Amino acid sequence: MTKFSPGRIFIYSILVLFCAIYLMPLLVMLLTSFKSLPDIRGGNLLSLPEVWVFDAWFKAWGTACTGVTCEGVKGYFWNSFKMAVPAVFISTLIGALNGYVIAHWRFKGSNLFFALMLFGCFIPFQVILLPMAATLGKFGLANTTTGLVFVHVVYGLVFTTLFFRNFYVSVPGELVKAAKLDGAGFFTIFFKIMLPISKPIIMVCIIWQFTQIWNDFLFGVVYSGSDSQPITVALNNLVNTSTGVKEYNVDMAAAIIAALPTLFVYVVAGKYFVRGLTAGSVKG
Amino acid sequence: MFNTLQKWLPKIILSPSIFLVTVCIYGYVAWTGYLSLTHSRFLPNFKWAGLLQYNKLMENDRWVTSCINLLIFGVLFIIISIILGTLLAILLDQNIRQEGAIRTIYLYPMALSFIVTGTAWKWILNPGLGLEKMMHDWGWTSFEFNWLVSNDMSVYTLVIAAVWQSSGFVMAMFLAGLRGIDSSIVKAAQIDGASMPTIYWKIILPCLRPVFFSAVIITSHIAIKSFDLVTALTSGGPGYSSDLPALFMYTHAFTRGQMGLGAASAMMMLAGVLAILVPYLYSELRNREQ
Amino acid sequence: MRKFATLASTLALTSAINLAYAGEVEVLHWWTSGGEAKSVGVLKEMLEAQGHSWKDFAVAGGGGESAMTVLKTRAISGNPPAAAQIKGHDIQEWADLGFLSNLNDVAKAEKWDEVVPAVVTNVMKFNGDYVAVPVNVHRVNWLWANPAVFEKAGAKIPTTMDEFFVSAEKLKAAGIIPLAHGGQAWQDATVFEAIALDILGSEDYNKAFVMHDDAVLSGDKMVEVFTVFKKMRNYIDSDSPGRDWNIATSMVINGQAGMQIMGDWAKGEFIAAGKVPGKDFVCLPAPGTDGQFTFNIDSFAMFELSNADNVTAQKSLAKTILTPEFQEVFNLNKGSIPVRTDMDMSKFDSCALDSMATFKASNTSGDLVPSMAHGLATTGYVQGAIYDVVTNFFNDPDGDPKETVTKLARVVKAAK
């Protein structure tokens, strides 16, 4: 065990200071969600609630109004799952296949394709709102969960392909050759050899994609149907009060509820994230 | 027969993605490009206008402001995120107890969207509600922090919030990079008599060049696309002093019925990305090959 | 709400014949919370009582900006909602593009032309055909004041611009924020148009913001408008940028601030806080605009649908919106006045009655003007251009009124 020299104490104090800074917004939200409305008006951001009340949480989950229905955010919570889970799964799978082809089955133009894809990361999504809407409309997918999943898959693809390609480039080509000689075909190699060793990068992809898709508002609001709106839309409706009293405690509770799944993913799978990044995805 | 199938399989597998990328990225960009040359207002129409929209854009004070803001915001955000991320990664790499917990704390802002944290941030930065009030309550009455409501400083609040959100991710990338470095290099340098700061500065950080590269790419894509951030924090205000191109584009194309102008601004953004990124990508990738 | 359930069921009986053709209406709106959401809830109940089903598509945020984006993408994807909350010039734009359906048959059956003033119906019509249904009329040029605060500071609640500045000075001296304001573009514009209405007068107001007359836009009067506007900045606290309007209202409610220039939706906030009009708060026309009326009309535009049952439901919706029953509930909740001039106003408070009286009077005097800040006066693009100039000037400490006026004329011309 290392001894606590002045230098170590300095390092620890800096680390802890930054922890406090990073945690502040979350702390503000948490504290506020447990305060009553008068308490919020009276105290300051980081003061503890005078009385801890949990009403805001129940209201946010079950009875707050987000339009003409006043059933809180719980329904939207499941809508988000219905959208995020397939979208994450499909985009990760396609990204893995693409990365595998680009890294190990190169053909003329595959690198060009990769470069073009990279540029795709930089396109502001507002640009594609309307043409994508027209496309979805043509295929009858407008305002359906399927359509929303499709949109997320298309624009998530770029990132997952990038991640998997960078990971698979670091896998020696001889492995693929050996498998080919052993009689394995394209898919056998992919499913039996590549995929089993891809766990770290799959974790990175899932974390990244899940966060992106779960937190997305723009696609969620324009491409969802009235009964498939994701939780970010509900949260927006809840928070953007136009008349009436602004219930900050309910807003904050709802915001934390909306953030719980992604927070959970980061806390539980965070270590795989750094491990996955180490495994190659950061090597450009 | 099977033979040829195997040969074509990689292309077949990639082709849906190629198709999607071609249509849903480049096709749509081309469509937007075309739109920027039309008189489109409320919804797209195809009445040819030449470079009219671009001329209008260049004369638009708000557009100029938003471009300057992006430059300030982008440069500061990228530099601060990378410096802070590197610093935290180096500190965390010193056999820290509870490293996992600290790492998660640095990383969690990435998990939250500004739809979620926007209100909290607005409070914290607001002089009457947040940090300034808190400091006053605690007796430090001369404390002043009114960037959010100041014309000149509001764009820097965007930097603060954006750094808060993304520096943890940059930290994770650098931590991963540090873990990937051969420890014998460090030993060799120690034997050569180099101090730890020198080792980091002269040996380890240069080794992390590819990580810098990835970090620049990722943070610059976040900077260019920053939209939720501005809407949640300042909505471009006070006035339009903290407007960014992404917000400009959205506002004009969707709420003001100036789709042609919005399209033109989107094309300018893409051109800007190309102009800055392509030379950087090119030089980086060429350096690496050497 | 119970009363309306019974009311709705009587309505259901009268229109029982429609039950056979029960359809579905999807309604896009941005009334998501508080009194507004409840009011829309009533509309939903009334429609459901007629056997139709209501699909709610609520998108809040930024005075409908997000909702407009959604509407445009849905229209382009060929899947527009049955009804959408659209107002002012946007109705004309949508109709011009051929998206809206003709409501003339409903209008004729329900005699809309007779009960709704022409100023309102003109906005709802495209080429003489009804394409939208008005919900309410808001008066925008209101001044809301907290009399207790004025008493404490020994100031008089102002009725003219000169009085305003005298009182504001007194309030400021007493340590009270004179004017509660939220620094968002539309709120800046709301205050701006109130000043403009006073200084320019109704005629020149229309010339500037409806006709975009270059002479008025760049005239000396306009310079004065900007000068006064800038002066007003001194009586607003420095934390205002980004503040929501209802937060500003609550500052007036709890005595932190003396007054607010805001449309009559602000009344809802006072009522919700348990305040009584005339006693705890007063409403009076924005300084110098007595007898003038800046109107803002909320409306639902009806989109062309293919399913016949849904068209029936859509027409029922249109009809229901203009029934006196709904008009009463909705406007009581929202603070606005009904669009029907033949209504029994006994349930309405003094502010609303005052508003109604001015509405009717100004309709004939020519002092009834459309709100620029709320998209009734001009197109979205001109409105946006004016917003930019106004909000930038207001927040720029070095803003020069003369230069700004030139700029205003230039950008309006460019956007036209």
Added chain:
Amino acid sequence: MATLDIKQLYKRYGKSAPNTLEDINISINAGEFLILVGPSGCGKSTLMNMIAGLEEITSGDICIDGKVVNDVDPKDRDIAMVFQSYALYPNMTVRGNIEFALKIQKMDKDARETEITRVAQLLQIEHLLDRKPSQLSGGQQQRVSMGRALARQPKIYLFDEPLSNLDAKLRVEMRHEIKKLHQRLGTTIVYVTHDQIEAMTLADRIAVMKDGQLLQLGSPSEIYNDPADMFVAGFMGSPAMNFLHCSVEQSEHGLMGSLVCDQQQQHQIPLPEHLGKYAGKSLVVGIRPEQITHVNPYKKDKPLVTTLNLKLGVLEPTGPDTIALVTLNGKEISCRLDPDKPATMGENLNLMFDLSSAVYFDPNNEQRIR
């Protein structure tokens, strides 16, 4: 066991690119152990990949058992390959690695078990079967990768520098194992290496390649003793063959080549008479270190043997021999001295040059003069 014929094989990447392989013709008999040697980038790995079917053929034919397999998939060629990096599937146990190909061939479970047991016994890796590759040492991984190849019982084995990642001792051991295996199984093997001792010890025949061309194909002794050109001569043997550039003169003692030592002293060495046509010109004498020794009285009077008095440079005792460097014609020449006889650095010593088995090259085209 199978024959492998490579006929007029060309490989080119891109239309205008230079040939990576040019006109390669090799016939490998059934059961033969062929070794491909050459410097890195000479095309030997490309050739290997083409035999395996991992790279496309630009033109020419590859035939296994007389049948053209140009368009046959790797898996249908019945070839096994052992890689330099071993290329073990990291997610599978040793057993899984060996079993993988058999499973794909749809061999039934019992047969697979038998086969795994056989191979494991053969390579003495029974105790490793349930481990993952990451838990194995380099030598063990090497054995597993051979086991994976053996289990398939293919017609032809390809070895791509299989021993180069092992330490010296292990390399020698494995070399013996491979030799024994070949003798026991008698299979056809193509083996790529850059280690010439491996080449000499293992091969039935050696193919020396350079810049995409096959320079010489022959038995180890042919390659060693009768090289076709200076490249082959210099490539095989350690220390490498010495090349002495000398001008040729016809003197009264017969044909002589003249050399200059580092003391600017002229030396003459005798040359065989058939080189007479080079009189007045220059040529390159190729002489192996073991042909420059202490004076051996027994050989002294033989033709084409001469003794030169030269100053010894660096001495490198290797145990069985001591390699001494001397400077001739401004170049360092290595000689193989008897370690039991005295020799010290800087000393002038009489060295016997036995030119009877020397080879001669034309300095212009580096080809052998016969």
